Amino acid sequence: MKQQQPIQIKVTSTVCKTLTLETIAFEEDLIDTGVLDSLSLIQLMVALENEFNIRIEPEEIDFEDYRSVKAMTAMITRLSLPVPLSVSVGS
Amino acid sequence: MDPDLNLAGTYKHQGILKQENPPITLLTTDDIDSVVELSRLYFPGSKESSFQTLKKRTAQLYFKDGELLPHVKPIVSRSANGDINGFLGIITKSFQYKNRMITMANCHHLMATEDGRKQLMPMRLLQHFLSGPQDISLSDGSADSTMELWKRLGGEFVTGESLYYKIPLRPLSLATIHLLKQYPNRMGESLRFVAASMDSIAERLKIPLFYQKKPFNGIIPLSTELMSVLLEIIEPFYLLFPTYNLTDIDSLFQLLEGETKYGTLHKAALFDPNNQPIGWFIYYAQKKGVCEVIQAVSIPGKETELFNALTWHAFSKGGVELSGRLMPSQLQTPFTRKAFSVPARMWTLIHSSDFELKHTIQTGNAFLTRLEGDLWVL
Numbered sequence: 001m002k003q004q005q006p007i008q009i010k011v012t013s014t015v016c017k018t019l020t021l022e023t024i025a026f027e028e029d030l031i032d033t034g035v036l037d038s039l040s041l042i043q044l045m046v047a048l049e050n051e052f053n054i055r056i057e058p059e060e061i062d063f064e065d066y067r068s069v070k071a072m073t074a075m076i077t078r079l080s081l082p083v084p085l086s087v088s089v090g091s
Numbered sequence: 092m093d094p095d096l097n098l099a100g101t102y103k104h105q106g107i108l109k110q111e112n113p114p115i116t117l118l119t120t121d122d123i124d125s126v127v128e129l130s131r132l133y134f135p136g137s138k139e140s141s142f143q144t145l146k147k148r149t150a151q152l153y154f155k156d157g158e159l160l161p162h163v164k165p166i167v168s169r170s171a172n173g174d175i176n177g178f179l180g181i182i183t184k185s186f187q188y189k190n191r192m193i194t195m196a197n198c199h200h201l202m203a204t205e206d207g208r209k210q211l212m213p214m215r216l217l218q219h220f221l222s223g224p225q226d227i228s229l230s231d232g233s234a235d236s237t238m239e240l241w242k243r244l245g246g247e248f249v250t251g252e253s254l255y256y257k258i259p260l261r262p263l264s265l266a267t268i269h270l271l272k273q274y275p276n277r278m279g280e281s282l283r284f285v286a287a288s289m290d291s292i293a294e295r296l297k298i299p300l301f302y303q304k305k306p307f308n309g310i311i312p313l314s315t316e317l318m319s320v321l322l323e324i325i326e327p328f329y330l331l332f333p334t335y336n337l338t339d340i341d342s343l344f345q346l347l348e349g350e351t352k353y354g355t356l357h358k359a360a361l362f363d364p365n366n367q368p369i370g371w372f373i374y375y376a377q378k379k380g381v382c383e384v385i386q387a388v389s390i391p392g393k394e395t396e397l398f399n400a401l402t403w404h405a406f407s408k409g410g411v412e413l414s415g416r417l418m419p420s421q422l423q424t425p426f427t428r429k430a431f432s433v434p435a436r437m438w439t440l441i442h443s444s445d446f447e448l449k450h451t452i453q454t455g456n457a458f459l460t461r462l463e464g465d466l467w468v469l
Contacts, residue, residue: 032209037208037213038208038214039239039240041211042214042239042240057245058243063215
């Protein structure tokens, strides 16, 4: 949870900046409230990719990941995790 | 039932299963009225056709027998009260590619109501479409916004298939049309008459910009059977080529002939003095003289003959301007010196997991024309 806090702050800031919002609550629904549309969603994806140095692959796009700052924080935490290396051990 | 299709109508593609929420379903005949209403709202050009005409054409396009991929059909999304709030038209076509058949799905008429936009329906509909089982997805004549969504979803645009041209045939008349569009006034008719007279004088004086030389080639009406033969002649020049039978061609011709809002349809085949085929062209001529080319295809190397004949033909029908989309093979031809290239902001978009297929299209080795394009005649 502690690890998520800096991410959450940065996500909030990125969302506010990209969507020109003054404030946004952690669990506020951006889709149901009509804040996001398809084009602003793309802008948001690009902004998050740049801010967190991640790549959101087209086939991994799940709209639920963008429903709220909470969902975006969880997605970025997931994408930022180091990929585990597979190690083969010889006999 | 398609094993890749689950009950919610979503595709399992490359191991990823996506559940749409809210659901996206296939278009049914009961939805046609709503879709036509939407089309008339969001595509102003549709208003030029009657409701009944659009309805008939929609049914003709989307509910024909012998579908290639039964589950790749137009899709709709609905709001909570069941009203359609999004639509994507989809048709499929088989193509011959390196001795095998592949399927291409072509999407067009992406529409979403305000409610649909709030539910991200444009993106959801496109994502649903692109995750289908077709070998390649295409969108023809797409707007900037669709291109942005498409690219984000893993697709790309094809520069060589997105270039448009305009050729003035009667320059002064054309200038007058544009002038009167900007500044309509009571003197319009007189101005048009003066411009037409001056164009006519300049033509008689054979001033190059105003004069279209009559070609030596034979121009004959393009029938379904002749088109079929010409397509067979053209096919070996392309790696990716649509498959046609006489019924396909006939129904496309019927669609084109049934459309009147773009003017009178002209279609002709062109032969050289030795009776060898050069190519063919299909275009609409509007009353005001603007001619919209749907197809202008020649055997490679014969593009100049084709366009000379086409410009003369359109000129002889009273055309003031010829416009159309360039095929990549026509980029280098001398006729382009006469043409203005237009940043039409209408993009040809493709999406496929097959790199070779995409490369074939990007390098101009595919036969993609506006005829099997987005069926923009809707």
